[in-house]
Amino acid sequence: MRRCPYLEQLYRDLAGPLRIYHFDCHVDHRSKRRYALHDSPPICVRDYESCHLYREERRREDDIIYRYTD
Numbered sequence: 600m601r602r603c604p605y606l607e608q609l610y611r612d613l614a615g616p617l618r619i620y621h622f623d624c625h626v627d628h629r630s631k632r633r634y635a636l637h638d639s640p641p642i643c644v645r646d647y648e649s650c651h652l653y654r655e656e657r658r659r660e661d662d663i664i665y666r667y668t669d
């Protein structure tokens with residue numbers, strides 16, 4: 600499974616018909632929840648490259664690497 604490198608943990612609970620995805624993000628240090636009636640995992644295990652947090656952190660790391668290799 601493709602997953603964001605900044606994803607700290609992901610697990611799914613069931614509450615009646617609801618799927619509750621719990622996921623922790625290393626970038627903003629927040630625990631998040633996503634509720635869905637059908638299988639619908641968060642962006643972190645789908646197209647995470649379009650997540651603004653991922654893109655900002657990736658750009659920040661690339662800048663650091665560029666500075667050290669310049």
Ligand code: SF4
Pocket residue numbers: 603604605606607623624625626627642643644647650651652653
């Ligand atoms: S996809 Fe975004 S929200 Fe999910 S772990 Fe990565 S940076 Fe955080």
